Amino acid sequence: MSDNTPTAPQTAERPTWGQTLKVYLEPASLRMLFLGFSAGLPLLLVLGTLSFRLREAGVDRATIGFLSWVGLAYAFKWAWAPLVDRLPIPLLSRALGRRRAWLLVAQGLVVAGLAGMALNDPQRALEPIVWCALLVAFGSATQDIALDAFRIESADTSRQAALAAAYQTGYRLAMIWAGAGVLWVAARAEVAGAASYQHGAWQTAYLVMAASMAVGVVTVLLSPEPAQRVLPPSRNAAAWLREVLVEPFAEFLRRYRWQAALILALIAVYRISDVVMGIMANPFYVDMGYTKDEVAAITKVFGVVMTLVGAFVGGALALRFGVMRVLMLGAVLSAASNLLFAWLGGLGHDLQALVFVISADNLSSGIASAAFIAYLSSLTNVNYSATQYALFSSMMLLLPKYLAGFSGVYVDAFGYVNFFTSTAALGVPVLVLVWLASRLTPVKPAP
Numbered sequence: 001m002s003d004n005t006p007t008a009p010q011t012a013e014r015p016t017w018g019q020t021l022k023v024y025l026e027p028a029s030l031r032m033l034f035l036g037f038s039a040g041l042p043l044l045l046v047l048g049t050l051s052f053r054l055r056e057a058g059v060d061r062a063t064i065g066f067l068s069w070v071g072l073a074y075a076f077k078w079a080w081a082p083l084v085d086r087l088p089i090p091l092l093s094r095a096l097g098r099r100r101a102w103l104l105v106a107q108g109l110v111v112a113g114l115a116g117m118a119l120n121d122p123q124r125a126l127e128p129i130v131w132c133a134l135l136v137a138f139g140s141a142t143q144d145i146a147l148d149a150f151r152i153e154s155a156d157t158s159r160q161a162a163l164a165a166a167y168q169t170g171y172r173l174a175m176i177w178a179g180a181g182v183l184w185v186a187a188r189a190e191v192a193g194a195a196s197y198q199h200g201a202w203q204t205a206y207l208v209m210a211a212s213m214a215v216g217v218v219t220v221l222l223s224p225e226p227a228q229r230v231l232p233p234s235r236n237a238a239a240w241l242r243e244v245l246v247e248p249f250a251e252f253l254r255r256y257r258w259q260a261a262l263i264l265a266l267i268a269v270y271r272i273s274d275v276v277m278g279i280m281a282n283p284f285y286v287d288m289g290y291t292k293d294e295v296a297a298i299t300k301v302f303g304v305v306m307t308l309v310g311a312f313v314g315g316a317l318a319l320r321f322g323v324m325r326v327l328m329l330g331a332v333l334s335a336a337s338n339l340l341f342a343w344l345g346g347l348g349h350d351l352q353a354l355v356f357v358i359s360a361d362n363l364s365s366g367i368a369s370a371a372f373i374a375y376l377s378s379l380t381n382v383n384y385s386a387t388q389y390a391l392f393s394s395m396m397l398l399l400p401k402y403l404a405g406f407s408g409v410y411v412d413a414f415g416y417v418n419f420f421t422s423t424a425a426l427g428v429p430v431l432v433l434v435w436l437a438s439r440l441t442p443v444k445p446a447p
Contacts, residue, residue, distance in 0.1 A: 028154050029166040031223050035103075036170025037177075038216020039147055042110050042140035044178040045117070045209055046133040047071050052183070052282040052295070054129075057122045057197045061283050065408025067130060068279040068401065073137035075398035077145055081390035082248060084145045097225025099153070102146035104220050109139025111213045118206030121199040143216075148389045152380075153226035164373065168311060172304050179300030182209055183292040248387035252379070259440050263379065266433040267395045270327075270372055273335045273427040274365055275400035277420060280407045284341075284416055289349040298354055303362040310366020315374075317367070323374045324438035330368025331434055335427025337361040342420035372396075 051064050084102050088094070092101040116132030151163050182205045189201035253260050285295045318326040340357040347353050376392045403426075411419045 029163060031154070031219055032151060032163045032166040033170040034215050034219040035147055035150070035223075036167035037174040038107060038170075038213060038219070039140070039143055039167070040171035040174030041178050041209065041212060041216075042114070042136050042143075044175055045114060045182065045206070046136045046140075048278065048282050049179060049182050050117075050129075050133060051279065052286060052292075053186075053202055054122055054126075055283040055286045059122060059126065061280070061408035061411055063126075063408065064283055065279060065411075066405050067133075068407070069405045070130065070133045070137050071397065071401045071404075073134065074141045074144070075394045075396075075401050077141040078387070078391040078394040080142070081145045081387045084142060085149060085248075085387045086243075096220075099146055099150045100220050100223065100225050103143060103150065104217065106139045106143035106146060107213055107217050107220065110136050110143065111210050111217075113137075113139060114206055114210035114213070118203045118210065123197065123199065144393070145390050148393075150226060152389075164377075165315075168373075169308070172308050172311075176301050176304045177212060178209060179304065180296035181300075182206070183296040183300065187292040187296075248381075249391065251381055252388060252391075255381075262433070262436055262440070264395060266430070266437050267376070267392055268399050269426075269430050269433065270331065271334070271368070271396055272400045272403070272430065273338055273423050274368075275397065276404045276407060276426060277338050277341065277423040279404040280411055280416070280419060281341075283408070283411075284345070287416075288345075290354070294351065294354075298351070299358050302355065303358045306359050306362035307366040307369070310363040310368075311370045312366075313363070314367035314370030318371050318374055323371055323378070324434065326367065326371040327375055328431065328434045328438070330364065330371050331427060331430045333360075333364035334368050335424045335430070337364045338420050338424040338427075342417045342424070345416040345420060 047068060047070070051068070054064050054067070055061070088098050089101040089105060092104065095101075096104065113132045113134075113136030116135065117129055120128040120132065122129050147167075151167060154163065185208050186201045186205040189204040190198050191200075256263060281299075282295070285299065314326055314330065317329070337357075337360050340360055344350070344353050344357045376389065376396075379392060380388045407419065410422070414422075
């Protein structure tokens with residue numbers, strides 16, 4: 001397979017390992033660590049952890065599958081990304097700057113939504129939980145838009161990899177807290193001998209998660225606003241709307257022309273196996289008889305650690321062999337690891353088998369994610385950083401999230417084993433698209 005990704009220019013003197021590692025102690029890297037935590041916290045609380053909570057509350061699998069469409073907010077964030085990229089918030093932007101103002105507003109929405117999810121009982125009424133989850137997802141997606149731009153604008157090109165690594169580390173730590181931590185808090189808050197589902201325990205857990213967003217809020221308040229590009233004044237409202245809403249997408253299409261269709265198709269389906277399977281993972285654990293503590297320790301702590309290992313392995317492999325080759329490897333491993341869940345479904349409650357499956361699945365996911373983030377970043381024009389990156393990351397989720405909504409219906413009809421096998425088969429077309437994309441000639445954005 002050919003690899004046409006551009007290589008970094010060689011410097012006259014290579015820095016020592018000590019000089020290289022010091023970049024992770026710089027203020028910008030530490031800020032991205034804490035902001036990455038703020039970005040990673042909401043995702044599981046409206047998807048994975050919520051599906052565990054709802055299944056324990058007796059909500060049927062089909063309903064849980066359809067409720068995963070809450071996550072489509074992440075898939076449509078490109079629609080309001082141009083506004084986040086260019087539009088100031090009255091008063092707040094003047095006090096904090098455009099990026100920090102949007103970050104703070106988005107974090108406030110996440111906190112309000114999590115508090116609402118804590119106070120509402122799904123056994124009494126499911127609709128309030130859904131609306132609050134939508135608020136969390138919208139706020140979280142908006143935070144992602146502003147944070148991607150904040151990261152890109154906070155340092156020069158030579159430090160972007162370090163900022164991305166710090167961000168991913170904070171993000172994964174938050175996923176441990178929002179995955180294992182929330183289950184641990186809920187388990188500790190349960191009353192012995194009471195019903196299997198206890199609303200008070202989950203209320204405590206979600207309120208703790210809402211309070212944990214203070215990490216991001218404090219970081220935003222203490223961070224400097226990154227140096228912003230001077231935007232040329234628009235002659236009229238129509239010209240401003242074209243610059244904000246149309247030009248980021250038009251620039252990408254002009255740059256790649258017919259190749260854009262292939263690139264966008266690859267982005268749209270690359271993570272389809274993982275995303276479709278992931279919605280039913282937590283209901284699967286509940287139905288297989290795994291306890292909160294078992295799921296927290298194995299899938300939410302150990303699993304996230306394996307994802308981090310996979311991300312570092314993927315980054316190293318991409319540096320040595322090129323992004324496109326590792327993109328292909330990640331696609332193969334992601335699809336194959338779903339077959340291990342099919343095997344686990346035939347065993348029932350088996351902790352050793354669960355550890356093995358989670359190890360392979362999360363290692364594969366980490367490798368695929370590292371290569372995919374590098375690929376998406378290479379497609380972005382810095383002049384439209386927030387909007388174009390939001391477009392790419394949104395397209396990554398749109399089709400997978402839509403199909404995932406029917407996952408509960410499929411499991412009810414055909415069982416978990418057939419479901420996991422089918423999600424592995426979804427990864428086959430991805431291999432063809434990666435091979436075709438690897439043969440394209442890279443096009444650099446105009447300065």
